[in-house]
Amino acid sequence: xxxxxxxxxxxxxxxxxxxxxxxxxxxxxxxxxxxxxxxxxxxxxxxxxxxxxxxxxxxxxxxxxxxxxxxxxxxxxxxxxxxxxxxxxxxxxxxxxxxxxxxxxxxxxxxxxxxxxxxxxxxxxxxxxxxxxxxxxxxxxxxxxxxxxxxxxxxxxxxxxxxxxxxxxxxxxxxxxxxxxxxxxxxxxxxxxxxxxxxxxxxxxxxxxxxxxxxxxxxxxxxxxxxxxxxxxxxxxxxxxxxxxxxxxxxxxxxxxxxxxxxxxxxxxxxxxx
Amino acid sequence: xxxxxxxxxxxxxxxxxxxxxxxxxxxxxxxxxxxxxxxxxxxxxxxxxxxxxxxxxxxxxxxxxxxxxxxxxxxxxxxxxxxxxxxxxxxxxxxxxxxxxxxxxxxxxxxxxxxxxxxxxxxxxxxxxxxxxxxxxxxxxxxxxxxxxxx
Numbered sequence: 001x002x003x004x005x006x007x008x009x010x011x012x013x014x015x016x017x018x019x020x021x022x023x024x025x026x027x028x029x030x031x032x033x034x035x036x037x038x039x040x041x042x043x044x045x046x047x048x049x050x051x052x053x054x055x056x057x058x059x060x061x062x063x064x065x066x067x068x069x070x071x072x073x074x075x076x077x078x079x080x081x082x083x084x085x086x087x088x089x090x091x092x093x094x095x096x097x098x099x100x101x102x103x104x105x106x107x108x109x110x111x112x113x114x115x116x117x118x119x120x121x122x123x124x125x126x127x128x129x130x131x132x133x134x135x136x137x138x139x140x141x142x143x144x145x146x147x148x149x150x151x152x153x154x155x156x157x158x159x160x161x162x163x164x165x166x167x168x169x170x171x172x173x174x175x176x177x178x179x180x181x182x183x184x185x186x187x188x189x190x191x192x193x194x195x196x197x198x199x200x201x202x203x204x205x206x207x208x209x210x211x212x213x214x215x216x217x218x219x220x221x222x223x224x225x226x227x228x229x230x231x232x233x234x235x236x237x238x239x240x241x242x243x244x245x246x247x248x249x250x251x252x253x254x255x256x257x258x259x260x261x262x263x264x265x266x267x268x269x270x271x272x273x274x
Numbered sequence: 275x276x277x278x279x280x281x282x283x284x285x286x287x288x289x290x291x292x293x294x295x296x297x298x299x300x301x302x303x304x305x306x307x308x309x310x311x312x313x314x315x316x317x318x319x320x321x322x323x324x325x326x327x328x329x330x331x332x333x334x335x336x337x338x339x340x341x342x343x344x345x346x347x348x349x350x351x352x353x354x355x356x357x358x359x360x361x362x363x364x365x366x367x368x369x370x371x372x373x374x375x376x377x378x379x380x381x382x383x384x385x386x387x388x389x390x391x392x393x394x395x396x397x398x399x400x401x402x403x404x405x406x407x408x409x410x411x412x413x414x415x416x417x418x419x420x421x422x423x424x425x
Binding site: 001002003004005006007008010031034035038039042051053055102103104105106108109189190 | 275291292293294295298314315316317319322325328329330331334335336338339382385386389401403404405
């Protein structure tokens with residue numbers, strides 16, 4: 001399969017990319033690693049007439065210790081997130097989850113920012129950064145603004161990014177020794193999760209987010225509220241799907257997804273509580 | 275548009291459409307048909323080549339994205355007719371049946387050993403999760419990779 005025809009421009013900087021995308025409007029798309037966008041274009045599920053290739057904006061590939069958080073450039077590849085000593089030390093949940101994205105070949109090309117901007121509820125990275133309370137830095141023609149992960153996901157493959165805005169950085173709070181777990185339930189290696197869970201817990205505080213349990217990644221706030229009120233792991237996990245509106249597909253019915261979410265959240269919290 | 279890609283050490287330039295995929299560039303323009311197209315959806319790994327030294331699925335990369343880069347395909351492994359140790363290991367351990375997945379499997383396996391020179395059996399299986407063999411000859415593929423790692 002070959003994508004429908006499009007024009008191609010390569011940007012050397014974020015500013016140039018934003019300027020280019022502004023000229024072409026809604027019909028243009030940023031191309032980073034391309035491992036979400038190119039498959040969609042082959043299937044004609046996306047048909048941009050202009051691609052602005054930001055894959056060579058190398059100054060957006062970094063992982064920096066910024067005090068209370070780690071700053072990750074949007075063009076940092078999954079493989080670099082997975083193998084980062086800084087993230088392994090301070091945000092081990094994210095480094096671990098990055099190792100579940102696709103396979104080695106995909107992780108060599110796909111980027112953290114691409115995964116987030118693509119806003120696929122079945123993606124591992126959107127839910128993981130949501131659970132961690134990340135903030136996304138986006139840049140437009142008039143400068144930068146910050147969007148909390150919990151305010152970013154608006155619908156299936158829809159985000160709060162304006163057409164002329166580019167995700168440039170992900171700020172992830174340090175976990176400060178919190179217990180954590182990433183659970184991914186699928187039938188075959190490298191498939192998307194039928195349901196996945198990213199969770200951390202530190203004394204009374206916790207963060208739990210669900211993969212593929214609705215049209216967006218889902219913050220399981222009811223689970224964290226229950227834990228904060230002293231509920232047991234089993235009782236808190238019973239609330240796993242309270243914030244979700246899962247959909248049925250070839251892999252799972254709504255009932256099965258709801259069941260899986262409760263089981264996986266329980267397992268995740270047990271692991272995070274050790 | 276014109277793209278320049280060094281393939282197996284030979285610098286080449288070809289005119290392509292922006293939508294030309296790297297795998298088509300390799301097969302149709304560079305005339306190297308050892309790299310196979312399997313699923314065409316970045317699932318099966320048959321099209322795996324090395325792009326700038328790392329295993330990548332050439333069906334999901336635009337030739338334009340690889341412009342200025344270096345690609346190694348299965349044809350680029352042998353030196354003066356002498357097979358690469360991974361190719362030899364596949365031959366000696368019956369690591370292929372129909373052979374369709376083999377070019378991608380060998381390229382992914384070499385990429386794996388570049389990153390993890392002495393993998394365990396489990397690490398080989400995990401490391402090759404992006405490559406499917408429809409003959410299901412996985413045991414001997416793993417055996418081949420472990421044999422190559424121990425040489």
